[in-house]
Amino acid sequence: MPKHLFLSDDWIAAAREIRARHESGAQATVQVRMNLVVEQVPFGDGRVEAHLDTSGGTLEIELGHLESPDVRVVLDYPTARAVLVDGDGQAALQAFMAGTIRVEGDLAKLLQYQSVPPGGAQAEVAEELRAITA
Numbered sequence: 313m314p315k316h317l318f319l320s321d322d323w324i325a326a327a328r329e330i331r332a333r334h335e336s337g338a339q340a341t342v343q344v345r346m347n348l349v350v351e352q353v354p355f356g357d358g359r360v361e362a363h364l365d366t367s368g369g370t371l372e373i374e375l376g377h378l379e380s381p382d383v384r385v386v387l388d389y390p391t392a393r394a395v396l397v398d399g400d401g402q403a404a405l406q407a408f409m410a411g412t413i414r415v416e417g418d419l420a421k422l423l424q425y426q427s428v429p430p431g432g433a434q435a436e437v438a439e440e441l442r443a444i445t446a
Contacts, residue, residue, distance in 0.1 A: 315444055318397055326444045347384045383418050387407060
């Protein structure tokens with residue numbers, strides 16, 4: 313299975329395919345609409361604007377920003393990868409305490425999303441995303 317840099321165009325395309333295969337079974341339990349600004353990205357201009365959206369019932373990670381998000385998060389690339397690909401909530405907490413994650417909006421919704429571990433098909437999606445990530 314080919315590996316791609318997290319949030320690269322190829323990674324996003326592969327993530328879409330994974331999401332489509334698991335769409336019926338990978339239902340999100342917490343609804344959140346989150347805009348992400350990822351800095352220190354090792355490709356392009358060093359910055360990626362993306363979003364994470366579970367309001368449709370499944371986890372969607374796409375490029376670009378949502379209108380009227382619940383929360384906006386600015387973080388560095390290693391932290392974004394650790395949290396969104398590796399599921400390392402401790403990395404998020406450490407970065408937040410160190411001031412390297414900036415949050416605007418509904419912090420409670422972000423914490424609620426962060427506190428629910430993936431289960432069933434969501435765990436399969438998470439494993440497949442880890443498998444495609446360089």
